[in-house]
Every structure is written in structure tokens, then in C-alpha cells.
Amino acid sequence: MKLKILSIGIVSLLCCLLISTSCVYAIGIGVNPTKIEAEIENYESIQKNITVSNPENIGLEFHVYAENESIDWIKISDPKFSLQPNQKKEVTIFFTPHTEEVGEFNTKICIVTLKSDGGFNIGSGVKIPTHITIKKTTTLLPLDPIIIALIITGLLVILICISRFKKS
Amino acid sequence: MENSKIFVIFAMLCVVLCTASVASAHSTWIETDAMCVDLGDTVDVRLTEGHNFIGEGPPPFDVSAELVDPSGARTPLNKTGEDDLYWHSSFDADQIGLYAILGRHVDETWWKVYTGPGSRPDRPDYPYTWFPGDVNWDEIDKTNWADDWHVVRYCKPYKYSKAFVSTNCNFYGTDSAFGQPLEIIPLDDVATIGTGDFEFQVLWKGRPLPNGTIKITGTKDRETKVSAICDGEGKATLPLNSSGDWLITTSVTNDTAYWDGKYDDTLPHGDAYTGPGGFVGNDHRAALTLLQLRKYNAVAMHAEIRPGIRFSVTPTSLDFGELDPGDTSDPKTVVLQNTGSKDLLITMEVTDTNGLYSEGLYINTHYFWNEFETTVQNGNHVSLDTELRVPEDFTGSGEMQGEIIFWAEAI
Numbered sequence: 001m002k003l004k005i006l007s008i009g010i011v012s013l014l015c016c017l018l019i020s021t022s023c024v025y026a027i028g029i030g031v032n033p034t035k036i037e038a039e040i041e042n043y044e045s046i047q048k049n050i051t052v053s054n055p056e057n058i059g060l061e062f063h064v065y066a067e068n069e070s071i072d073w074i075k076i077s078d079p080k081f082s083l084q085p086n087q088k089k090e091v092t093i094f095f096t097p098h099t100e101e102v103g104e105f106n107t108k109i110c111i112v113t114l115k116s117d118g119g120f121n122i123g124s125g126v127k128i129p130t131h132i133t134i135k136k137t138t139t140l141l142p143l144d145p146i147i148i149a150l151i152i153t154g155l156l157v158i159l160i161c162i163s164r165f166k167k168s
Numbered sequence: 169m170e171n172s173k174i175f176v177i178f179a180m181l182c183v184v185l186c187t188a189s190v191a192s193a194h195s196t197w198i199e200t201d202a203m204c205v206d207l208g209d210t211v212d213v214r215l216t217e218g219h220n221f222i223g224e225g226p227p228p229f230d231v232s233a234e235l236v237d238p239s240g241a242r243t244p245l246n247k248t249g250e251d252d253l254y255w256h257s258s259f260d261a262d263q264i265g266l267y268a269i270l271g272r273h274v275d276e277t278w279w280k281v282y283t284g285p286g287s288r289p290d291r292p293d294y295p296y297t298w299f300p301g302d303v304n305w306d307e308i309d310k311t312n313w314a315d316d317w318h319v320v321r322y323c324k325p326y327k328y329s330k331a332f333v334s335t336n337c338n339f340y341g342t343d344s345a346f347g348q349p350l351e352i353i354p355l356d357d358v359a360t361i362g363t364g365d366f367e368f369q370v371l372w373k374g375r376p377l378p379n380g381t382i383k384i385t386g387t388k389d390r391e392t393k394v395s396a397i398c399d400g401e402g403k404a405t406l407p408l409n410s411s412g413d414w415l416i417t418t419s420v421t422n423d424t425a426y427w428d429g430k431y432d433d434t435l436p437h438g439d440a441y442t443g444p445g446g447f448v449g450n451d452h453r454a455a456l457t458l459l460q461l462r463k464y465n466a467v468a469m470h471a472e473i474r475p476g477i478r479f480s481v482t483p484t485s486l487d488f489g490e491l492d493p494g495d496t497s498d499p500k501t502v503v504l505q506n507t508g509s510k511d512l513l514i515t516m517e518v519t520d521t522n523g524l525y526s527e528g529l530y531i532n533t534h535y536f537w538n539e540f541e542t543t544v545q546n547g548n549h550v551s552l553d554t555e556l557r558v559p560e561d562f563t564g565s566g567e568m569q570g571e572i573i574f575w576a577e578a579i
Contacts, residue, residue: 006412026482026484026505027480028505029479029509029576030481031478032475032477033476034476034477034577035578053475057222057391083181086389110575112573114573118569119567119570120486120487120569120571122481122483122484122486122502122571122572123573124481124572124574126479126575127577
């Protein structure tokens with residue numbers, strides 16, 4: 001008798017486990033492009049777009065960040081956002097290097113989604129290898145109108161001083 | 169005796185919990201990659217069962233499939249493998265024209281029992297309880313059951329599935345019956361799926377069932393579903409207004425609409441029950457998979473560009489159960505599915521505050537998590553067995569929080 005009851009218990013438990021495991025959701029992510037190449041001159045700034053999509057049938061929250069935190073001149077337009085099922089979003093990556101930066105830089109743009117329900121949670125993420133080349137500007141001086149105006153003003157002041165010095 | 173009672177209550181609780189899911193029964197359907205294929209292509213045929221057009225596992229018990237080729241010849245499709253999601257088979261599409269793939273899944277017998285409102289602690293308003301297979305009625309705790317409890321139905325589910333593939337993208341002939349006992353026939357052009365009203369006919373052994381017996385449901389995803397009741401000719405029209413793949417399924421409209429069996433007044437019941445008894449027989453269901461045309465669409469041009477990287481991880485959390493320091497958990501399977509256009513290199517990152525997972529998580533028995541990486545080809549999936557080894561000197565207790573991120577990078 002006890003064996004029968006035990007077997008009913010085990011069968012029921014197995015059913016329960018099978019059904020409960022079959023109800024789990026997946027957590028997914030879609031991203032384009034798969035790599036980013038950027039070539040810029042210092043003093044310049046450019047932007048690149050990436051598309052993030054939610055391929056699942058549940059709403060998910062996404063985080064976007066640059067892996068190498070020491071490169072602080074990479075900014076993300078939307079570092080955190082939510083996407084409904086099968087929705088997608090374009091995110092802009094701004095590259096605005098400091099004036100003294102020159103050379104080759106490698107980092108990865110990371111996009112990750114995770115559903116936190118307590119316990120040990122699983123997330124899915126994508127890393128986009130990003131290569132940035134910063135060249136020294138080919139313009140000798142920055143052509144900012146204010147700077148040009150200041151230079152002209154300075155030259156005029158020098159000329160006035162010289163002419164006064166000659167008169168005296 | 170006390171132990172016996174505990175087991176019975178435990179079994180009841182499990183069954184009650186189960187029924188919440190069973191109330192919405194599993195469907196079984198066929199998946200292929202596309203309905204239009206090239207001549208000579210090998211077509212991968214997959215059978216899965218689940219809900220809302222989301223596969224949850226290979227159908228259990230008796231599964232078989234048959235191919236009807238363009239000449240009308242029938243050949244069995246042998247099982248070539250099975251994984252966490254699918255029963256697999258395949259065939260070479262070496263003839264010009266339409267192939268019909270017919271699946272048959274005979275599931276486990278189920279009891280549907282009227283136990284009365286309040287009989288289930290998880291769903292107080294739901295008056296039914298479900299039991300699989302053989303049941304010893306004397307052993308079941310009926311404390312909360314209504315006095316007029318009775319077996320409503322005792323049925324073996326037969327699930328028929330159908331899908332089409334064409335090597336010239338001509339779907340002439342899909343509006344014919346292919347001889348399944350219960351069959352859904354698309355009366356409109358399957359190339360127009362997802363563009364508006366679509367008429368179907370449901371036949372039982374070649375004839376319509378009585379008006380109002382069968383409901384058909386079109387499912388595109390969890391949120392996109394439409395239903396209609398079949399008329400006296402077995403016909404119903406579904407407004408399939410959204411482009412994409414659709415699964416069409418049948419169900420009976422109510423408990424009195426089952427037809428393959430008879431009522432039995434000797435079935436177990438409570439003292440106050442005076443009805444005609446429960447229905448004993450077979451439960452027949454059908455499913456038809458219709459995919460949005462992805463190649464050679466002669467009617468309209470469609471193109472869906474897959475993202476370079478698109479992948480999913482199942483499940484969304486891992487429960488290793490109750491463990492002691494020094495224990496190793498049972499393995500838990502994680503499935504990584506690559507549905508993008510690039511092959512992927514997958515690595516993982518584990519974070520926690522207590523060191524349990526970051527120091528004790530192993531993959532496929534041999535690999536510590538941070539030594540492990542794997543590639544997943546596009547269109548394929550990989551299953552990983554994860555296990556947790558609790559360090560001997562682990563001092564924490566209670567539920568442990570942590571995260572594991574599966575990182576994908578295109579290669």
C-alpha cells in the first residue's frame with residue numbers, strides 16, 4: 001500500500017516538475033552590427049548606431065555600456081531601456097575623444113538583459129568589438145571664429161603698440 | 169499510516185499544482201525552416217509540444233511522422249534524433265512540387281474530474297482536477313471535494329500535426345485532405361497567410377463534425393491569437409491579419425462535444441452525483457503549421473533580415489535545490505540557441521556576493537565556468553549541463569543570490 005502511495009507521489013511530482021520546467025521562458029537578445037570601426041581626428045566627434053531587439057515573448061530590460069571604463073569619451077544615448085516582445089530600438093554611440101587622444105583604441109560595446117527574480121538568474125549579453133582610430137588633426141589650428149577674432153584683435157593691439165612706440 | 173497520509177496529501181498537492189498548467193493542454197506541431205525550399209534540399213522536420221506556438225520539449229510517449237511526396241507516395245519519416253526541444257527527422261526534397269508532412273502523437277491518458285469549487289487551494293474557483301494515467305481512487309484524499317464529484321472525462325489524447333513544403337513554391341493541393349483522422353484543411357492560398365481573413369475546414373475521417381463541436385485557433389505568439397467555431401460544414405474563418413508564422417489548432421468547444429467514445433455511468437463518483445457518468449474514449453486534436461513564405465514568394469515580396477547576433481538562453485534562472493557544504497548538485501541543463509546570421513562564440517560571467525556560484529559553478533562536469541567557452545553555429549543550439557559544487561568550507565546559508573551572463577560575440 002505504502003509503495004503505491006509512494007509511486008503516486010513520485011509520478012505526480014515528476015509530472016509537476018516536467019510541467020513546471022516546460023513553462024520556463026527564454027531570455028534572448030538581438031544586436032546589429034556585430035562590430036564597429038571608427039576613424040576620427042582629434043578635435044572631431046562621430047557617432048555610430050546599433051540596433052537592439054527583443055526576440056522573446058516577454059518584455060525585457062536592456063543595459064548598454066562600454067567594457068573599457070578607462071575610455072571615458074564613449075557615451076551611450078540610452079544606457080538603460082525596456083523593450084516589449086519583438087520590439088527593437090536604435091541606440092547611438094558617441095565617440096568624442098579628448099583633444100590630446102591619438103592612437104588605436106579597442107573596447108567592446110556590451111548589451112545585456114537579465115530578469116532578476118531572486119536566486120541564481122541567467123542573462124544574455126552581446127559584445128560588439130569596437131576599434132577606434134584617432135588621428136592627429138590635419139588642420140594646423142582649429143578654425144573657431146572666436147579664436148580667429150581673438151588672434152586678429154591681438155595682432156591689432158601689437159600693431160598699435162608698435163606704432164605708438166615708433167612715435168615716441 | 170501517518171506516512172501514507174503525508175504521501176497522499178503530497179501527491180494531491182503536486183497534481184493540483186500540475187493542473188494549473190494542464191488546464192491549457194499542450195499542443196503538438198511540426199516545424200520546418202521554410203515552406204519554400206530548393207530542389208534537392210534536405211528538409212529538417214521537427215516535432216515539438218508546447219503552448220502559444222512556443223516549443224517546450226519533444227512530445228513524449230508515441231510519436232511518428234509520414235511524408236506525402238508530390239507524386240502522392242507515402243513514406244514514414246524515421247526519427248533521426250531528439251534534443252531538449254524537438255523530435256527530429258528529415259527528408260531530401262528531390263521532386264518538384266508539394267510535400268505534406270503528417271505527424272501523429274499519442275499522449276498519456278488523462279482523467280478530468282469535477283471536484284467542485286474550493287477543492288484546489290491554488291485555483292479556488294476552478295472546479296476540476298486532472299490526474300494522469302492509472303489512479304487508485306480509494307487512496308486519494310477527497311476531503312475538499314464536492315459531494316457530487318465525478319469523472320468528467322477519461323481520454324487518451326491523439327494529436328495530429330501537418331505542415332507543407334514545396335520545391336517550386338507552388339502550393340496547389342494544400343486544400344486537399346491528406347487522410348489524417350482529424351485534419352485541418354486550409355481552403356485559401358497558404359501563400360497569403362497573415363494578410364487577412366483565411367478560411368479553414370476541419371474534417372473527422374473525411375466528414376465535418378456537427379455544427380459548434382470544434383473551435384479552431386490561430387496563434388502567432390503569446391499575445392496574438394484568434395479563434396472561431398466551425399459550422400456544420402466544418403468551416404470557419406480566422407482573421408489572420410498579422411504577418412509571420414501561424415499555428416492553427418483545434419479543440420472541442422465544451423465537455424459534451426467529445427465524439428470518439430461513450431458515457432460510462434460506472435466511473436467513480438461521489439454519493440450525491442446523479443448524472444450520466446463520464447465520457448470515456450479518445451480526445452482528438454489537430455495542428456497545422458503555416459509559415460510566412462521566406463523564399464520565392466510568387467505573390468508578394470517578403471524579406472526578413474536577421475540581426476547579425478540573435479540568441480536566446482533557456483531557462484531564465486537555475487535552481488540547484490537544497491545543498492550542504494561539500495555537496496554537488498544534480499546537473500541543470502541550459503540551452504543556448506543561435507537564431508542570428510553569424511556563428512557565435514559564447515563565454516560566461518558569474519557574479520555573486522557570497523562566492524557560492526563564482527567558486528562552485530561547473531560546466532559539462534569538467535570545466536570551471538571561467539575556463540569554458542563554446543561556439544554555436546547559426547541556426548543551431550547547444551545544451552550545457554551546469555552543476556554547483558558547494559565548497560566544503562562554505563559558511564553561508566539560506567537562498568543564495570547570483571547571476572550568470574552568457575556573452576555572445578560574432579566570429
